[in-house]
Amino acid sequence: MIDWAAFVVVFAASLIGACVVVALYALGTRLLAVAGRALFVEPVEFTDAITVLTPERAAKLQRKAEKAQRKNPLSTGQKRLALAAACACFTLCGLAVLYGLYLIIPFFHQ
């Protein structure tokens, strides 16, 4: 019959794995925003009618956001710290991807 113990292990491992990676990436994104360097990644293609913007409009929004970021209450040191922490988060995410590759490619773990 079905191996429920194996299922529980798989469930816990996937939950922890996914949550840790997503939390790290989200934390990195948040810290970048805190450091005043929030990522602006426009979709390469607009797929939903409501989010369609002209390039001028997108640039205007970006300038507005940058202006909001300049009014950052943090000191330069704090910003640098946030930036460094963000880099650390993304590095850990990169390591998680490498671990994923290690698991996928049988050559490494056999």
Added chain:
Amino acid sequence: MDLTLIVVLVIALALFFDFTNGFHDTANAMATPIATGAMRPRVAVALAAVLNLIGAFLSTEVAKTISGGIIREGSGGVQITPVLIFAGLVGAIVWNMVTWLYGLPSSSSHALFGGLIGAAIVGAGLQAIDFIVVLDKVILPALIAPFTAGVVAWGATKLAYWITRRYDGRPDGRGGFRYGQIFSSSLVALSHGTNDAQKTMGVITLTLIAAGIQPLGSGPQIWVVIACAMAIALGTYSGGWRIIRTLGRGLTEIKPAQGFAAETSTAATILASSHLGFALSTTQVASGSVIGSGLGRRGSSVRWGTAGRIGLGWLLTLPSAAVVGAVAGLLANLGPVGVGIDLVLGLAIVVYIFWRASRNRVSSANAVAPLPVQGRSDVAASGKVVKIEKVKPLKRQRPKKESA
């Protein structure tokens, strides 16, 4: 009947099955990055195709039994013959084409199991099938996989939004999740390549062994590996746009943070399941993740009608492929004429489905374009540029603390 002719036919069918497997499963990896605009549709499927191609070469551990123990093979059971594999493949291909036409993501391995089961029942009766194994390997995982992935993706989405949420109106940088999506979906595509091309290699190798062309217990020959890798990559590149549409915009509206959370959950669940000995279907995991991420974001909704249709497709996959496999098996047992009839009928069905599909073509251009919704303005539905004034972010009203 001439043994080499049926072997050639089986190899051709197996490669075509590999092709349908490829375009059926592009959506698992690439539906969400296409839907959020992380990658252009053509670029996304090209990336998936390359990763599938690489993945096919990475792993040479070929499935020893294609039926995974469902069919009682060997002494006292069924002899796996090229004719049986032929009939099973016909069933699997026909069901894959039908689900593609309706844009349903369904497991290609379940279709293959179904086809083989049908062919085996015709050949040797019901006792040829181990129904406990069917329950254990097909039916229960079909319930467990989407549930597991859904819960994981729900948690991951909640977490992603909770961490990046800002109440002060400053940019939250959630668009940055689009970069992450490229990596997470690539992992899913690569792991798909290492798994699914193996099945076809296993089918072809078993056929060659059964026909006595290849020594018993030997691995796949290099031309088999190359042919299977090319077939799955080609299938992936042709992109099952109908299924991408279903997963990308049919279940829920996907934002970058959701897409990243869904893809990461899919990758984590598949890797955990394949390494801790509890095999789950990639397709079912990916669909569950999308639903879970749809439930996880505030203000998003899941279209349960579509989810129900997908679930119905999963339930029907095994029996339907089995019925087609059984009919094909009955005909094939008539001899060369039956095999010929099988081929002509199968070809006719495939051509008919392609013709039906061409009447409302779904391609890279319109796969995730907005649906013309009744009650929404034509401008919004057209996808053309509309100006929307940004509403000033409201200060969050913090609930007043009530005195105890």
